[in-house]
Amino acid sequence: MTNQLPQKFDANVLRFNQIVIVGGIVTALLIHQPLIVIIIGVVLLIGSFYPRLAAFKRLYSSLIRPALRLAVNPSEDDPRPHNFAQGLGGVFLLLATLAFLGGWTLVGWSLAIVVAGLALLNLTTDFCLGCFLYYQYRTHSRRFRRAA
Numbered sequence: 001m002t003n004q005l006p007q008k009f010d011a012n013v014l015r016f017n018q019i020v021i022v023g024g025i026v027t028a029l030l031i032h033q034p035l036i037v038i039i040i041g042v043v044l045l046i047g048s049f050y051p052r053l054a055a056f057k058r059l060y061s062s063l064i065r066p067a068l069r070l071a072v073n074p075s076e077d078d079p080r081p082h083n084f085a086q087g088l089g090g091v092f093l094l095l096a097t098l099a100f101l102g103g104w105t106l107v108g109w110s111l112a113i114v115v116a117g118l119a120l121l122n123l124t125t126d127f128c129l130g131c132f133l134y135y136q137y138r139t140h141s142r143r144f145r146r147a148a
Contacts, residue, residue, distance in 0.1 A: 011075040016060040018123040025116035034100040041093025048087030085130020
């Protein structure tokens with residue numbers, strides 16, 4: 001796997017993404033509307049596989065930031081852990097969708113709440129569990145390859 005150099009990006013884009021995830025899932029739960037969870041999951045999955053199509057990020061960059069005249073919060077980071085974390089959230093919301101479709105509503109809402117909770121954790125503490133898991137996998141997979 002090639003090393004990817006840090007890329008410059010607006011850190012507020014990640015924050016907005018987290019706010020939309022938390023707000024969307026909480027709203028979906030309050031009005032008991034699983035369709036919102038499904039939409040968020042699809043958006044996350046598409047955005048993790050095709051970052052240029054990340055709808056929440058594009059919404060912030062092209063509409064919210066200019067309309068509110070918000071400053072760019074420049075940051076340098078490897079985008080792969082963030083894409084992995086977003087994809088992991090999308091997978092959990094896909095599993096929630098399958099639970100909703102199977103009539104396992106409590107399981108569906110539980111999975112959605114886990115995603116909202118982890119997004120809120122990242123938003124409030126800057127700890128990204130998905131990024132942590134990404135780095136753990138990379139570290140351990142390298143050790144395994146060297147041992148073999």
